[in-house]
Amino acid sequence: MNIEKIFDMQKELDDFIMKTQNITQDVFREKTLALLVELGELANETRCFKFWSTKGPSADAVILEEFVDSIHFLLSLGIMKGFNDLKEWPEDQREESLTELFLQTQQAIIVFSNDVTRAHYNEIWLCYGAIAKALNFDAQNIMDAYISKNEKNYDRQRSGY
Numbered sequence: 763m764n765i766e767k768i769f770d771m772q773k774e775l776d777d778f779i780m781k782t783q784n785i786t787q788d789v790f791r792e793k794t795l796a797l798l799v800e801l802g803e804l805a806n807e808t809r810c811f812k813f814w815s816t817k818g819p820s821a822d823a824v825i826l827e828e829f830v831d832s833i834h835f836l837l838s839l840g841i842m843k844g845f846n847d848l849k850e851w852p853e854d855q856r857e858e859s860l861t862e863l864f865l866q867t868q869q870a871i872i873v874f875s876n877d878v879t880r881a882h883y884n885e886i887w888l889c890y891g892a893i894a895k896a897l898n899f900d901a902q903n904i905m906d907a908y909i910s911k912n913e914k915n916y917d918r919q920r921s922g923y
């Protein structure tokens with residue numbers, strides 16, 4: 763997976779959104795909250811924590827789209843801080859349940875928001891690597907879904923989202 767390519771695509775999309783929406787202020791905190799929200803939406807589609815329900819997870823395509831929404835904001839946060847030198851999709855050997863992985867990821871985002879360092883940023887990537895593995899998404903699935911959602915995000919901006 764060419765992570766450099768999606769960092770570049772994200773930078774272009776972010777610039778386009780800032781211009782289209784006339785945003786001049788720093789939106790780092792907003793994007794941090796957006797990432798937490800997207801993580802929750804992803805967890806919700808997997809339904810991994812819904813012990814009170816017999817209904818299964820959403821279709822893989824729905825879960826993958828939520829996954830790459832998170833990836834958009836994760837890339838974007840890295841770009842804002844110059845932490846955009848990740849080269850490979852992060853492989854992580856963690857074997858915890860999805861529920862534990864979501865809790866760890868939420869924690870990693872909060873730690874990063876309180877102390878914006880490259881190490882804390884990379885830890886979030888490792889968490890998403892572990893979630894991808896638990897969901898059986900490989901680097902190519904993620905790349906394809908990212909590109910498709912990136913295009914959709916341009917269309918939404920152009921049609922007055």
Ligand SMILES: O=c1ccn([C@H]2C[C@H](O)[C@@H](COP(=O)(O)O)O2)c(=O)[nH]1
Nearest residue numbers: 775776779830831834835838911915
């Ligand atoms: O500066 C931004 C703002 C939004 N998005 C993208 C990421 C997600 O794919 C999508 C989230 O939009 P909602 O569906 O949550 O409105 O927007 C960006 O890439 N950069």
